[in-house]
Structures are given as structure tokens and as C-alpha cells.
Amino acid sequence: MDFDDIPELSSDTLAALQSFLAEKQELDDRFEKLKENAEEVFKNNKKIEMSDFQEDWQLSQFWYDEATADFIARRALEHTSEDDCIAFISSPTAYVAFRNMAPERKNAYVFEYDQRFDLFKDQFVLYDFNKPLEFARAAEMKEKFKFIVADPPFLNKDCLSQTMETVRWIASKDAKIMIDTGAVMEGLAKELIGARITGFHPAHRGGLSNEFRCYSTFEDESLKWVNN
Known part of the structure; x- marks a missing residue:
């Protein structure tokens, strides 16, 4: 050479x-x-910053901005009581925002492939959307969750479909569900779980080239379906 x-x-x-x-x-x-x-x-309920976690683009990680994370966390907080189980699936930014708002709530779980989040110990569930029902405590978590937030990491049919398989497994009969994903997934989100597009536009710290939307199975004063 x-x-x-x-x-x-x-x-x-x-x-x-x-x-x-x-x-x-x-x-x-x-x-x-x-x-x-x-x-x-954790003992002193100190605030955790998502800036302590680098985004891993190979895992398609794009953290929400603060306003988006807080908005989602407030929906979870307002629609649940202290004993209700809450799942943040592939949505660690919203989970951290929720934990900062209500550190005493021990039934909120982050389902994540990224094992850095195992520092949350019992509230961490190692999760791979390619194996939607093969996660620890899957049997005991069946139909236990009152509120579920899901942010499938990839914009394709398989990723959303398999994530929704997990959602259907853990959701209680009266569960409220939010899905944050691309606008191109609107039809599939409605088909798979009856989630409708809302007027809330999730935003990310670094911005995204794809149009991102929020879908839900419920409405409240702050989250409304778009007429369609």
C-alpha cells in the first residue's frame, strides 16, 4: 500500500x-x-435526564422532545390510579418523563431492547418486537395493563403488527392505548387495534424526516381524534 x-x-x-x-x-x-x-x-427520587442516554440510530432510537414526553406521560398519569399497571413499549423517553412526574408509581414498566435501561431494575422488561410474547413475566402480565404507550421502532407492517400483538396480550379489557408512529401506519393502526389518528403531533429532539402521528383508542380533553 x-x-x-x-x-x-x-x-x-x-x-x-x-x-x-x-x-x-x-x-x-x-x-x-x-x-x-x-x-x-432512585432512593431519593432524583430527576433523570434523557440526555444521559445517547440515541442509538442502529436501534432506530429518536428521543421525543420534552413537551412530547411530558404530554404522553400526563395522559398515562391522568388515566390511571396508583395500583394500575402502565407499559411504555419502545418508548423510554415517555417512561422517563412519567417516572420523573410520579416516582412513587412502581407499576410503570419500560419494555425495551436497549439493555442500558435495565438500571430501572424491576421496572425494566427486556423486549424484542420480533418475539412479541417472549419476554420475562409474560404470563403474569397478561391482561394486566390499564394504560399502554407504544412507539414501534421501525416504520413497517411487521414491526407495528408484532408490537400490537404484545399490546393485545398485556392490555386489560378497559385499557387505554396510545401509539406513536408514522402517518403511513394510520390504516394499519386502526385495523390492528382500533386506534384512531389524533390531532397530537409527537416531536423529536433532532427532528424526523417522516411525518409522525399519534393514534389512540380513547379521547380526553387534551387528546382528540381527527375527523376522518
Whole structure:
């Protein structure tokens, strides 16, 4: 190999790369600190920041902005009582917002493939939408959840269909369900679980190129179906 033929990075490109790596290292360090201090954080009900978790684009992770996460968390809080079970499926941003609002609520669970969220211990359920009923405690969780939020990570029929299989399994007979996914999934969301498109537009911190919408099986004063 002739090393003279290897292109050198421009000063601007090199600076951008160094900045990216420095930011990544800072985020890694923040997460490790959170993990090390998890017991104290949970014991004292300290607020958790989603900025402590890097988005993993390979897992199609795109965190909600604060307003969106808080809106979803409030729906869950307002429609449940202390003993009701709540599931946040592939929706860790909304789960963290809910936990910050109501740290005393121990029946809220985050279903996630990303094992960084196992720091939430008993409230973490390792979940793979490709195996919709093969998660820990699946049998005991059947028909137990009063409120479910689902944000399937990929915009395709299989991902939404398999996630809804999980939703149908864990949902109580009177469960309220929210689905946050692309506008292209409207027909399938209604077909699979009777969820209708609402006027709420979920937003993400970094923005998304696809139009994102919220579907639900219920309405309230803040969440209304769109006439269609």
C-alpha cells in the first residue's frame, strides 16, 4: 500500500470528528455516572435526564422532545390510579418523563431492547418486537395493563403488527392505548387495534424526516381524534 495515496482529513473535518468523539465520550461518562449512582438516584427520587442516554440510530432510537414526553406521560398519569399497571413499549423517553412526574408509581414498566435501561431494575422488561410474547413475566402480565404507550421502532407492517400483538396480550379489557408512529401506519393502526389518528403531533429532539402521528383508542380533553 502506498500511504501517500491515503487522503488526509481537512482541518474542518478533523475538528468536527474530534468534537463528535469528545461529545460521545462526555455522554458515555454521564451514563456511567448515572448507572453507578442509580441506587441513590432512585432512593431519593432524583430527576433523570434523557440526555444521559445517547440515541442509538442502529436501534432506530429518536428521543421525543420534552413537551412530547411530558404530554404522553400526563395522559398515562391522568388515566390511571396508583395500583394500575402502565407499559411504555419502545418508548423510554415517555417512561422517563412519567417516572420523573410520579416516582412513587412502581407499576410503570419500560419494555425495551436497549439493555442500558435495565438500571430501572424491576421496572425494566427486556423486549424484542420480533418475539412479541417472549419476554420475562409474560404470563403474569397478561391482561394486566390499564394504560399502554407504544412507539414501534421501525416504520413497517411487521414491526407495528408484532408490537400490537404484545399490546393485545398485556392490555386489560378497559385499557387505554396510545401509539406513536408514522402517518403511513394510520390504516394499519386502526385495523390492528382500533386506534384512531389524533390531532397530537409527537416531536423529536433532532427532528424526523417522516411525518409522525399519534393514534389512540380513547379521547380526553387534551387528546382528540381527527375527523376522518
